[in-house]
Amino acid sequence: MGNRVEKTFKTLEERGEKPLIVYATACDPNCRESLDFFKLILEYADMVEVGIPFSDPLADGPTIQKAHERALAAGANTCRVLDLVSKLREFAPEKPVILMGYYNPIFVYGEERFVKDSKSVGADGFIVPDLPPEEGAEFAELVKGEGLEPIFLAAPTSTDERLKRIGELSGEFIYYVSVTGITGEREELAYAQIERDIERIKRITGKKTVVGFGISKPEHIRKMYNTPDGFVVGSAVVKRIEKRDREGLKELLSSLKEATKSP
Numbered sequence: 708m709g710n711r712v713e714k715t716f717k718t719l720e721e722r723g724e725k726p727l728i729v730y731a732t733a734c735d736p737n738c739r740e741s742l743d744f745f746k747l748i749l750e751y752a753d754m755v756e757v758g759i760p761f762s763d764p765l766a767d768g769p770t771i772q773k774a775h776e777r778a779l780a781a782g783a784n785t786c787r788v789l790d791l792v793s794k795l796r797e798f799a800p801e802k803p804v805i806l807m808g809y810y811n812p813i814f815v816y817g818e819e820r821f822v823k824d825s826k827s828v829g830a831d832g833f834i835v836p837d838l839p840p841e842e843g844a845e846f847a848e849l850v851k852g853e854g855l856e857p858i859f860l861a862a863p864t865s866t867d868e869r870l871k872r873i874g875e876l877s878g879e880f881i882y883y884v885s886v887t888g889i890t891g892e893r894e895e896l897a898y899a900q901i902e903r904d905i906e907r908i909k910r911i912t913g914k915k916t917v918v919g920f921g922i923s924k925p926e927h928i929r930k931m932y933n934t935p936d937g938f939v940v941g942s943a944v945v946k947r948i949e950k951r952d953r954e955g956l957k958e959l960l961s962s963l964k965e966a967t968k969s970p
Contacts, residue, residue, distance in 0.1 A: 710831055731758065732778050752802070851878065855878070870912055885921050919940070
């Protein structure tokens with residue numbers, strides 16, 4: 708597609724690195740501090756996922772659920788999220804900014820208006836966790852029509868048939884959910900199973916595949932470095948934002964970024 712996402716993958720590949728993709732919830736703990744935290748994240752991350760606060764984030768564990776609650780209590784809404792994206796685009800002109808949000812706020816805002824407004828402020832793509840490929844074709848085409856990235860989730864339980872459909876609808880990459888269940892930090896991951904699943908996804912879809920859900924420390928990345936095309940970290944970052952622990956966040960991000968470089 709020739710957008711920032713594709714360019715980022717290509718540039719990092721040439722440098723022998725893989726993208727570190729970091730999730731945080733927009734307007735957590737409030738809109739002003741959220742901008743500062745995202746700027747800090749962008750000093751280390753190659754892409755960011757900006758979470759759109761929602762009252763019922765079913766796919767998320769308690770850490771991110773609380774972040775949604777804090778953001779909504781601080782007055783978060785879709786317009787403020789888009790304003791945050793516009794400021795991030797000014798701060799980091801070349802780094803991809805992905806909007807991650809549940810379908811209901813997008814539906815209420817209006818699909819077409821949401822995609823066009825997101826593009827106008829500099830967003831690069833969308834992850835909608837509760838929009839399955841069986842129902843997401845129209846939204847995916849709308850997103851692709853604007854030159855942006857529709858990003859669909861694949862799970863350990865995804866059938867070959869479903870993976871084919873996900874591959875057809877997705878843009879530059881697919882987001883593999885490494886565990887069944889909700890988001891959250893894990894002490895250990897099923898590395899061999901994750902690698903087998905990602906190899907299957909890439910074989911069936913022909914798409915790059917990044918891995919998320921449970922990744923919280925550098926050793927997680929190092930132990931499965933060769934197979935995924937990128938790594939997503941969320942809850943471990945959000946936990947430090949909750950504590951307003953800037954130094955701890957810097958230390959975490961620096962170690963994670965170092966782990967994404969070719970061993």
